[in-house]
Amino acid sequence: MADNREILLEVKDLSVTFGKKRNPFTAVDKVSFHIYKGETFGLVGESGSGKTTIGRAIIRINPTAGGDVLFHGEKINGPISRAKDREVTRKIQMIFQDPMASLNERAKVDYIVSEGLYSNGSHLTDQQRREKVAQALSDVGLLPEFADRFPHEFSGGQRQRIGIARALVMEPEFIIADEPISALDVSIRAQVLNLLSKLQKERGLTYLFIAHDLSVVRFICERIAVIHKGRIVELAESEQLFAHPLHPYTRALLSAIPQPDPISERKKVLEVYDPACHGYSPENPPLWEEVEPGHFVQGSRRELDAYRARL
Amino acid sequence: MENNVILSVQDLDVKFTLRGQVLHAIRGVSLDVYKGESLAIVGESGSGKSVFVKTFMGLLDANGYLDGGHILYGGQDLAQFRSEKEWLTIRGREIAMVLQDPMTSLNPLKTIGKQIEEAVVLHQGLKGEAAHQAVLSCLADVGIDQPEKRAKQYPHEFSGGMRQRVVIAIAIACRPKILICDEPTTALDVTIQAQILELIKAMQKKYDLTTIYITHDLGVVANVADRIAVMYAGDIVETGACDEVFYDPRHPYTWALLSSLPQLGVKGEPLYSIQGTPPNLFHEVRGDAFAPRNPQALKIDFVERPPFFQVSPTHKARTWLLDPRAPKVDPPAHILQLREQGVNRHG
Ligand SMILES: Nc1ncnc2c1ncn2[C@@H]1O[C@H](COP(=O)(O)OP(=O)(O)O)[C@@H](O)[C@H]1O
Ligand SMILES: Nc1ncnc2c1ncn2[C@@H]1O[C@H](COP(=O)(O)OP(=O)(O)O)[C@@H](O)[C@H]1O
Ligand SMILES: [Mg+2]
Numbered sequence: 041m042a043d044n045r046e047i048l049l050e051v052k053d054l055s056v057t058f059g060k061k062r063n064p065f066t067a068v069d070k071v072s073f074h075i076y077k078g079e080t081f082g083l084v085g086e087s088g089s090g091k092t093t094i095g096r097a098i099i100r101i102n103p104t105a106g107g108d109v110l111f112h113g114e115k116i117n118g119p120i121s122r123a124k125d126r127e128v129t130r131k132i133q134m135i136f137q138d139p140m141a142s143l144n145e146r147a148k149v150d151y152i153v154s155e156g157l158y159s160n161g162s163h164l165t166d167q168q169r170r171e172k173v174a175q176a177l178s179d180v181g182l183l184p185e186f187a188d189r190f191p192h193e194f195s196g197g198q199r200q201r202i203g204i205a206r207a208l209v210m211e212p213e214f215i216i217a218d219e220p221i222s223a224l225d226v227s228i229r230a231q232v233l234n235l236l237s238k239l240q241k242e243r244g245l246t247y248l249f250i251a252h253d254l255s256v257v258r259f260i261c262e263r264i265a266v267i268h269k270g271r272i273v274e275l276a277e278s279e280q281l282f283a284h285p286l287h288p289y290t291r292a293l294l295s296a297i298p299q300p301d302p303i304s305e306r307k308k309v310l311e312v313y314d315p316a317c318h319g320y321s322p323e324n325p326p327l328w329e330e331v332e333p334g335h336f337v338q339g340s341r342r343e344l345d346a347y348r349a350r351l
Numbered sequence: 352m353e354n355n356v357i358l359s360v361q362d363l364d365v366k367f368t369l370r371g372q373v374l375h376a377i378r379g380v381s382l383d384v385y386k387g388e389s390l391a392i393v394g395e396s397g398s399g400k401s402v403f404v405k406t407f408m409g410l411l412d413a414n415g416y417l418d419g420g421h422i423l424y425g426g427q428d429l430a431q432f433r434s435e436k437e438w439l440t441i442r443g444r445e446i447a448m449v450l451q452d453p454m455t456s457l458n459p460l461k462t463i464g465k466q467i468e469e470a471v472v473l474h475q476g477l478k479g480e481a482a483h484q485a486v487l488s489c490l491a492d493v494g495i496d497q498p499e500k501r502a503k504q505y506p507h508e509f510s511g512g513m514r515q516r517v518v519i520a521i522a523i524a525c526r527p528k529i530l531i532c533d534e535p536t537t538a539l540d541v542t543i544q545a546q547i548l549e550l551i552k553a554m555q556k557k558y559d560l561t562t563i564y565i566t567h568d569l570g571v572v573a574n575v576a577d578r579i580a581v582m583y584a585g586d587i588v589e590t591g592a593c594d595e596v597f598y599d600p601r602h603p604y605t606w607a608l609l610s611s612l613p614q615l616g617v618k619g620e621p622l623y624s625i626q627g628t629p630p631n632l633f634h635e636v637r638g639d640a641f642a643p644r645n646p647q648a649l650k651i652d653f654v655e656r657p658p659f660f661q662v663s664p665t666h667k668a669r670t671w672l673l674d675p676r677a678p679k680v681d682p683p684a685h686i687l688q689l690r691e692q693g694v695n696r697h698g
């Protein structure tokens with residue numbers, strides 16, 4: 041069904057390692073997925089699973105150890121031309137979790153929001169730049185005069201809006217939102233989520249939405265990939281994933297999320313994931329297969345057959 | 352005081368002085384805590400949850416003070432305490448606290464075993480080998496494998512979830528009657544969070560504890576609470592049994608809070624969101640503190656602070672909407688939907 045949709049970003053067998061050449065730590069292990077233009081794609085998993093590292097590899101901060109990142113079908117990881125680098129740096133923006141930590145406390149909002157413009161070598165007059173900042177601030181529901189204030193004068197929700205304005209000012213096509221609402225209160229979360237979807241509708245933006253809270257991801261994402269220890273273990277359309285979670289890690293994650301619904305909480309059965317349950321070995325390696333249209337799972341031959349039988 | 356009330360807070364006011372200004376953090380709050388219950392205090396950040404429970408342990412910051420009210424516990428009024436010596440009879444041994452960041456409760460320079468042992472020696476009167484054995488059983492109690500080995504390790508050798516287990520072990524070792532858990536799992540992954548919540552529930556059962564959870568996460572509330580107190584701008588605006596608050600909430604703030612959950616949203620449509628911001632507590636609040644953000648506010652909400660109106664023997668809310676003279680205001684659609692769900696599923 042989705043085959044004729046335009047793919048904006050594709051990640052193929054992406055690996056990222058840290059540490060010494062001789063004894064590297066693989067934070068991202070042969071990860072593959074693609075994101076359609078205009079889509080919101082979710083990436084969920086516990087902390088340390090490699091979500092941020094993938095985001096940073098896409099925006100070219102983390103060097104890749106293997107695989108490709110394709111944007112509009114063109115390779116953007118590894119060595120690329122200076123012009124391409126500038127283009128990618130502008131078109132792909134990242135929003136971070138902790139609005140406090142991600143903003144430079146000593147810089148005024150004006151500088152914070154336009155920082156990307158300076159470093160991207162745009163030839164704007166100061167007047168033009170200020171206009172862009174004012175526009176970006178009002179786009180995220182803040183007053184243009186906030187440009188002259190410092191981040192500490194704002195609430196958590198307002199800081200996250202500043203973070204979004206900072207991305208918008210670059211007129212991106214693709215935004216990586218790395219846990220943008222995890223640090224916010226329930227009511228503020230709703231405001232920020234609404235803002236993100238409004239901007240998406242108005243500008244045809246594409247999002248990679250990183251989170252550890254599956255209920256939020258379910259609400260805003262069309263498709264979701266579940267990552268565990270650097271590997272994607274399941275990928276499906278949101279409703280498919282919630283209706284038929286197959287991989288035991290996905291199931292554990294789903295069962296662990298507390299629902300704001302006492303009756304279902306009382307009935308809840310916690311599932312615990314034991315990675316040894318797969319019995320992987322060189323003869324019985326993990327495979328990645330489509331078990332129903334659009335629904336991919338990692339598993340052994342035997343497990344995959346069982347998943348298909350269950351559907 | 353009623354028999355089954357273990358702690359009774361009455362008309363409590365807490366203020367802070369900051370650069371010559373006074374912030375009214377807790378505004379005349381009363382709350383009874385029942386023996387053996389699991390009470391969740393829920394509210395957004397800054398609503399006063401932590402400040403409120405800190406007063407039960409004499410842990411207010413130096414610029415904070417009680418400006419009236421009573422905290423009745425064990426035949427004493429804790430609000431009258433003036434010395435550390437008095438507080439030491441309560442802190443840890445009667446009321447213990449587990450905080451969001453376990454490192455604030457642990458000493459990074461001492462082994463885990465040593466830290467638990469101190470509690471065991473002080474509160475259970477054990478010594479030598481008996482104390483050592485008690486430490487090991489404490490660790491086993493909170494689900495830490497290989498207690499012999501783990502007791503010799505330092506906090507940094509433990510993961511976040513394991514550290515939180517240690518903090519719980521220390522709290523329990525003091526044999527408190529009340530365990531306060533202030534956002535105990537906010538910093539943890541959901542799978543670890545679920546395990547820690549299960550652990551606290553198990554400890555509550557095993558040691559006959561009364562637990563007070565503080566959280567902004569309504570999922571956690573639904574998981575742990577027998578009873579809920581909803582806090583807004585330094586005031587408790589609604590209390591009730593867990594299901595009463597979730598399926599039949601009465602205060603407009605509770606309505607707004609529940610309505611903004613993504614779980615109740617319809618994909619592709621905007622989520623309900625509360626407009627505006629909480630009031631500035633440096634200024635005296637007039638009327639119902641939520642009125643300026645409440646699209647259905649009545650005139651009187653801006654003028655006079657509502658009293659509590661009883662909804663059921665266990666449920667009450669501080670809103671003029673419950674006054675018999677009030678015009679009939681229907682709750683928002685989301686809330687009606689919740690009510691229906693609650694009715695249908697309770698059978
Ligand atoms: N710059 C770095 N140097 C070394 N290790 C790193 C670095 N960044 C991330 N890691 C490690 O890579 C793993 C994945 O981290 P991260 O992508 O931040 O996870 P997530 O965002 O899912 O919480 C973790 O084990 C983390 O410690
Ligand atoms: N030491 C302090 N000095 C001044 N204001 C304080 C102090 N501690 C807390 N407050 C204020 O008291 C209010 C309640 O804070 P708190 O109880 O920590 O909120 P919560 O735990 O609900 O997030 C907030 O407005 C906070 O800024
Ligand atoms: Mg991360």
Ligand SMILES: [Mg+2]
Nearest residue numbers: 400401402533
């Ligand atoms: Mg707090």
